[in-house]
Amino acid sequence: GENVEQHPSTLSVQEGDSAVIKCTYSDSASNYFPWYKQELGKRPQLIIDIRSNVGEKKDQRIAVTLNKTAKHFSLHITETQPEDSAVYFCAAMFAGGTSYGKLTFGQGTILTVHP
């Protein structure tokens, strides 16, 4: 089955710096890769996603890149702000066979942005 590995588990940056979180997936039949942000005590919420037919997507300070050959994708946050502090999860959705639609998450990254 699909396995998603996420690194690093914790990331500490100064306000204004960039933050990068990386994920790898195991099954080439996965074709949808969302990123979620979970603030303390709240539900995860989608911040950006990318499909396998696209190599990069950007939304203001957030961007995601996908390398299908290497089976990895990354979240890039520029000009970080204290309110970016949260847990970030990557995920991969499987699109093949009997596991169609299976959405598997990485282990999460705790991002702390220091003022």
Next chain:
Amino acid sequence: DGGITQSPKYLFRKEGQNVTLSCEQNLNHDAMYWYRQDPGQGLRLIYYSQIVNDFQKGDIAEGYSVSREKKESFPLTVTSAQKNPTAFYLCASSPTGRVGTEAFFGQGTRLTVV
């Protein structure tokens, strides 16, 4: 509030008892998911369903059961066979069974075994 509701928010269970967590959505979504969240382990998939009357095991299905008799409802039963049930449980739904659509989460249920 997002259209997907989990209840109760907090649940206490005695050892050896089964307990059912509710998940209801009024978004007309086809797909629904159950995840377990433990510190440092991310979101682990328990069960998922792409359509009414059909569901598949996720990565940690042992000790859990589900049903999908109605499109809007996907209850999760934590059975006495689950050895370590204390955790935060999250339900999610997405618009269609077609791959590539956003999943929306409920607010979660925190289950504690006492």
